[in-house]
Amino acid sequence: MISSGMSVPTSFTLLERVPLAEHTSIRLGGPARRLAVCADEAQVRECLDWARGEGAPVQVLGGGSNILFPDSGFAGVVLKVGIPGLEFSEESESWLVRAGAGESWDGLAAAAAARGLQGVECLSGIPGSVGATPVQNVGAYGQELADTLVSVSALDRETLETAVLDRGECGLGYRTSRFKGVDRDRWIILAITLRLRPGGRPALGYPELAAQFPGGGVPEGEAGIAAVREAVLRLRRSKSMVLDPGDPDSVSVGSFFTNPILGAEALAAFRKRVRNEGDGMAPPAFTAVGGTKIPAAWLIEKAGFPKGLRKGGVGVSSKHALALVNYGGSTAELRSLASDIQAAVLARFGVSLELEPVVVR
Numbered sequence: 001m002i003s004s005g006m007s008v009p010t011s012f013t014l015l016e017r018v019p020l021a022e023h024t025s026i027r028l029g030g031p032a033r034r035l036a037v038c039a040d041e042a043q044v045r046e047c048l049d050w051a052r053g054e055g056a057p058v059q060v061l062g063g064g065s066n067i068l069f070p071d072s073g074f075a076g077v078v079l080k081v082g083i084p085g086l087e088f089s090e091e092s093e094s095w096l097v098r099a100g101a102g103e104s105w106d107g108l109a110a111a112a113a114a115r116g117l118q119g120v121e122c123l124s125g126i127p128g129s130v131g132a133t134p135v136q137n138v139g140a141y142g143q144e145l146a147d148t149l150v151s152v153s154a155l156d157r158e159t160l161e162t163a164v165l166d167r168g169e170c171g172l173g174y175r176t177s178r179f180k181g182v183d184r185d186r187w188i189i190l191a192i193t194l195r196l197r198p199g200g201r202p203a204l205g206y207p208e209l210a211a212q213f214p215g216g217g218v219p220e221g222e223a224g225i226a227a228v229r230e231a232v233l234r235l236r237r238s239k240s241m242v243l244d245p246g247d248p249d250s251v252s253v254g255s256f257f258t259n260p261i262l263g264a265e266a267l268a269a270f271r272k273r274v275r276n277e278g279d280g281m282a283p284p285a286f287t288a289v290g291g292t293k294i295p296a297a298w299l300i301e302k303a304g305f306p307k308g309l310r311k312g313g314v315g316v317s318s319k320h321a322l323a324l325v326n327y328g329g330s331t332a333e334l335r336s337l338a339s340d341i342q343a344a345v346l347a348r349f350g351v352s353l354e355l356e357p358v359v360v361r
């Protein structure tokens with residue numbers, strides 16, 4: 001707890017020298033000098049104000065499933081957003097869901113499925129908090145947050161004013177947003193509002209998911225939403241993409257790299273390079289906004305980093321080449337493995353892989 005002599009803030013919980021590895025899904029990160037847990041907007045504001053007075057840098061944390069802290073930890077205040085609240089309200093043809101940033105995302109997805117509401121069924125099982133979902137516009141199995149997001153309530157860290165940002169103002173893109181890009185570290189998301197549809201057909205646009213329902217045989221209505229949620233959870237478990245204390249491959253941040261999207265010129269150069277390799281490789285490719293998406297997992301494996309590869313205390317998941325796993329190593333080892341993979345993919349295919357998690361320095 002707080003050392004004597006320091007002005008002790010009253011409203012939020014403040015702890016000292018907290019191992020960040022205990023607050024991250026990949027179980028990495030040295031100590032946070034201070035960890036503040038804020039349960040409402042007033043506490044967030046008070047914490048920011050206090051940290052400013054102390055001259056301490058602030059790092060926002062949700063569930064810790066997409067963030068990588070250094071082994072040295074964080075020499076300021078890690079502000080964990082724990083704002084509760086989950087409200088469903090009926091409109092004429094849809095339902096609005098307003099959720100506090102500290103709620104579990106999968107809790108929201110489960111509650112929506114239980115009500116037969118369509119819109120987030122394919123995002124079932126994504127770990128972490130509601131407040132982080134707009135940060136990288138979470139997506140899976142052909143659905144993304146942008147499909148249902150109405151608005152984000154957020155607090156400006158500079159002015160301590162709150163604002164409601166409509167979906168169009170959030171700069172959402174493939175695994176990105178203004179919160180991860182131009183406005184990184186500017187806003188603290190307090191709550192989000194989604195619009196979901198009752199009785200809507202579940203989204204089965206993703207071939208691997210559709211294959212779980214041969215002949216398109218999804219039950220009608222609520223049962224269909226529940227069935228798709230279960231199928232997504234099943235698929236995710238098979239790839240260690242749900243957090244499971246019994247599954248060492250789930251000690252990760254999920255995908256470590258985003259799938260590269262190549263414009264026409266880059267795609268032609270990539271295809272030429274693959275042809276010149278002359279070993280009959282046939283890279284999968286998917287049409288995407290802005291070009292053609294090449295699965296990073298394919299590039300990683302072909303560049304010499306197969307599933308199950310270990311390097312020191314870290315490695316490539318035995319289930320999915322896109323996930324790097326901590327088997328008892330360090331952030332330094334993990335970053336070194338990631339750099340080796342990036343260098344090998346660039347050397348072999350001329351393609352740059354971007355990191356998906358937020359890296360704290």
Ligand SMILES: Cc1cc2nc3c(=O)[nH]c(=O)nc-3n(C[C@H](O)[C@H](O)[C@H](O)COP(=O)(O)OP(=O)(O)OC[C@H]3O[C@@H](n4cnc5c(N)ncnc54)[C@H](O)[C@@H]3O)c2cc1C
Nearest residue numbers: 060062063064065066128129131132138139189253254358
């Ligand atoms: C096993 C596994 C599977 C995964 N599968 C997927 C997947 O299918 N699709 C996908 O998109 N992601 C996936 N992820 C990544 C991750 O779960 C999501 O990005 C999730 O939204 C992160 O939530 P979090 O609360 O844990 O965020 P954190 O890791 O705590 O934070 C991530 C970033 O968001 C910021 N942040 C957190 N909360 C707030 C807030 N309230 N206001 C402002 N900024 C905030 C943090 O500062 C940080 O920059 C997976 C991760 C794991 C471990």
